[in-house]
Amino acid sequence: MLEFEKVAVLGFGTMGTGIAQLAAQAGCEVTVLETDQARVEAGSSALGAFLDEGVRRGKVTAERRAEILARIKGTTAIEDLADAELVIEAVSERRDVKLTLLAQVAGVVGGEAVITTNTSALSVSDLATAVPRPERFAGLHFFNPAPLMKIIEVVRAVQTAPELADRLADFARALGKEPVLVKDRPGFLINRLLMPYLNDVIQGYDDELATAEDIDTALKLGLGYKLGPLELLDMIGLDVHEHATRSAYDATLDPAFAPPPLLQAMVAAGILGNKSGAGFRGKENAR
Amino acid sequence: MISASKTVAVLGAGTMGSGIATVATRAGHRTLLYDLTEDQVERGLATVRAFLDKSVQLGRLSAEQGTAASAGISGTTDLKDLSGSDVVIEAVYEDLAVKKALFGELDEIVSETALFQTNTSTLSVTAIASGSRRPERVVGTHYCNPAPLMKLVEVADGPYTADWAHSATEEYLRSVGKTVVVTKDRPGFIVNRFLIPWENSCIRALEAGLGTKESIDAAVTGALGHPMGPFRLLDIVGLDIHQQVATRLYEQLREPRFFPPPMVERMVAAGDLGRKTGRGFYTYDDTRLFGS
Numbered sequence: 375m376l377e378f379e380k381v382a383v384l385g386f387g388t389m390g391t392g393i394a395q396l397a398a399q400a401g402c403e404v405t406v407l408e409t410d411q412a413r414v415e416a417g418s419s420a421l422g423a424f425l426d427e428g429v430r431r432g433k434v435t436a437e438r439r440a441e442i443l444a445r446i447k448g449t450t451a452i453e454d455l456a457d458a459e460l461v462i463e464a465v466s467e468r469r470d471v472k473l474t475l476l477a478q479v480a481g482v483v484g485g486e487a488v489i490t491t492n493t494s495a496l497s498v499s500d501l502a503t504a505v506p507r508p509e510r511f512a513g514l515h516f517f518n519p520a521p522l523m524k525i526i527e528v529v530r531a532v533q534t535a536p537e538l539a540d541r542l543a544d545f546a547r548a549l550g551k552e553p554v555l556v557k558d559r560p561g562f563l564i565n566r567l568l569m570p571y572l573n574d575v576i577q578g579y580d581d582e583l584a585t586a587e588d589i590d591t592a593l594k595l596g597l598g599y600k601l602g603p604l605e606l607l608d609m610i611g612l613d614v615h616e617h618a619t620r621s622a623y624d625a626t627l628d629p630a631f632a633p634p635p636l637l638q639a640m641v642a643a644g645i646l647g648n649k650s651g652a653g654f655r656g657k658e659n660a661r
Numbered sequence: 662m663i664s665a666s667k668t669v670a671v672l673g674a675g676t677m678g679s680g681i682a683t684v685a686t687r688a689g690h691r692t693l694l695y696d697l698t699e700d701q702v703e704r705g706l707a708t709v710r711a712f713l714d715k716s717v718q719l720g721r722l723s724a725e726q727g728t729a730a731s732a733g734i735s736g737t738t739d740l741k742d743l744s745g746s747d748v749v750i751e752a753v754y755e756d757l758a759v760k761k762a763l764f765g766e767l768d769e770i771v772s773e774t775a776l777f778q779t780n781t782s783t784l785s786v787t788a789i790a791s792g793s794r795r796p797e798r799v800v801g802t803h804y805c806n807p808a809p810l811m812k813l814v815e816v817a818d819g820p821y822t823a824d825w826a827h828s829a830t831e832e833y834l835r836s837v838g839k840t841v842v843v844t845k846d847r848p849g850f851i852v853n854r855f856l857i858p859w860e861n862s863c864i865r866a867l868e869a870g871l872g873t874k875e876s877i878d879a880a881v882t883g884a885l886g887h888p889m890g891p892f893r894l895l896d897i898v899g900l901d902i903h904q905q906v907a908t909r910l911y912e913q914l915r916e917p918r919f920f921p922p923p924m925v926e927r928m929v930a931a932g933d934l935g936r937k938t939g940r941g942f943y944t945y946d947d948t949r950l951f952g953s
Contacts (some may be wrong), residue, residue, distance in 0.1 A: 517884045526728060583854070584843060590841055592813060592844070596811070
């Protein structure tokens with residue numbers, strides 16, 4: 375018995391696509407809201423392509439792929455979310471955009487519907503203010519790629535009803551994930567630990583401790599990490615990391631979160647990691 | 662291999678020294694293990710031979726290789742026996758005066774061209790090299806524990822290290838199958854420089870109630886793909902070792918994030934040092950490390 379059977383996902387980008395797939399795999403009926411038809415189609419085809427890859431690798435059968443896709447409907451009409459029991463917001467990390475959209479969605483769904491945000495960089499308690507009865511609001515933070523990563527952070531806003539965190543933890547388990555209950559602090563748990571470490575490595579690299587390759591090799595061989603920190607930054611996107619760590623710095627004034635000067639310079643120069651073709655480990659090295 | 666075979670002296674027959682000696686003899690170098698007492702030397706040699714026997718059992722070495730490697734190592738308590746060494750690797754305990762004095766004494770015993778490598782993890786290569794009248798031959802080579810299994814060696818030159826010494830060191834490390842990363846003589850080199858603040862921030866998150874040891878370990882392995890969470894790792898490393906390394910880095914860098922959080926001091930005071938004492942963040946029935 376699923377905790378929530380009808381799920382609305384807001385945003386059909388990378389995270390929205392992965393979250394929609396996860397919910398559909400668990401048996402939920404999923405409606406994904408986007409701003410225009412082109413984005414709906416882009417999201418659907420990304421989802422199809424991800425599942426095709428799964429079929430090719432023998433991880434999913436063709437029937438299962440069809441079944442999952444049949445449970446996901448894209449829409450541009452907010453009224454289509456009316457019967458949702460759980461809303462998961464996964465649009466771009468802009469406070470004003472999220473606040474406006476959450477207020478609109480709260481006006482359409484039932485008063486008992488649970489509303490969550492997949493934000494990684496904004497305050498969940500702040501976003502909860504967009505919704506009447508904010509005790510039904512919480513954070514549900516997925517990691518990228520959502521279908522593959524084993525953890526979901528369940529974030530208790532200061533307004534969140536205590537039993538809601540437990541319901542969301544059950545839901546995370548139904549998706550095949552391990553829930554980690556966390557407080558609404560900048561970076562929650564994982565990013566709070568990860569961001570200072572990545573900043574530290576960027577500064578060490580800028581201070582010419584070693585080459586980017588040797589820093590990654592040392593941490594992979596020395597600690598058994600799958601990815602070195604600089605490879606990881608190239609994958610995350612330097613702009614994404616810069617935004618997240620700057621938000622945490624603004625909220626805490628903790629210098630461990632301050633974006634290092636080299637990071638700021640690379641982002642300003644459009645050197646964003648894998649997506650821009652150059653990063654710390656790209657062919658055109660930053661230095 | 663035979664033509665490139667060298668005579669390697671390892672100073673210190675403890676965990677790191679016997680591991681580094683294992684690496685040398687396994688690669689076909691004539692290896693001498695030195696320590697202060699017969700007892701320490703014998704224990705070190707027994708560790709080396711036990712490791713080699715286990716490798717043969719597991720099929721990682723052929724029986725002939727195992728026999729040759731066991732026969733290729735011997736021990737001594739007399740520094741003069743190290744006179745024919747091409748490579749001297751220092752792996753005694755982390756005391757600057759002791760390390761400097763050893764290199765100074767060896768200046769009188771080994772040839773002018775013998776290479777001096779120091780396996781310090783928290784002391785300055787520059788400071789240790791000052792114990793030798795020929796600091797140009799001293800190179801920092803930081804192995805990971807357990808040395809026979811971990812491929813990484815961090816190589817750090819001091820300001821006076823000669824190019825020939827650096828390249829001969831890299832060549833030696835390649836001959837024993839290690840992967841070299843080149844870094845600078847700075848506290849913690851690369852791995853500890855980034856690991857210690859990371860571990861400290863995980864401990865502080867636990868102290869602050871951001872999660873339980875189980876949830877933080879699960880989150881780190883699940884979301885970041887680390888082979889084990891920070892608290893499992895600290896239990897293996899040993900809380901006393903973490904405290905020691907963190908304190909030494911803090912003393913040099915004066916940045917609070919290197920300083921061990923209060924929880925570490927309390928655990929060390931209580932004797933909860935990790936797996937080796939049966940209790941650290943977790944409790945253990947089996948106190949053996951690495952299944953040895």
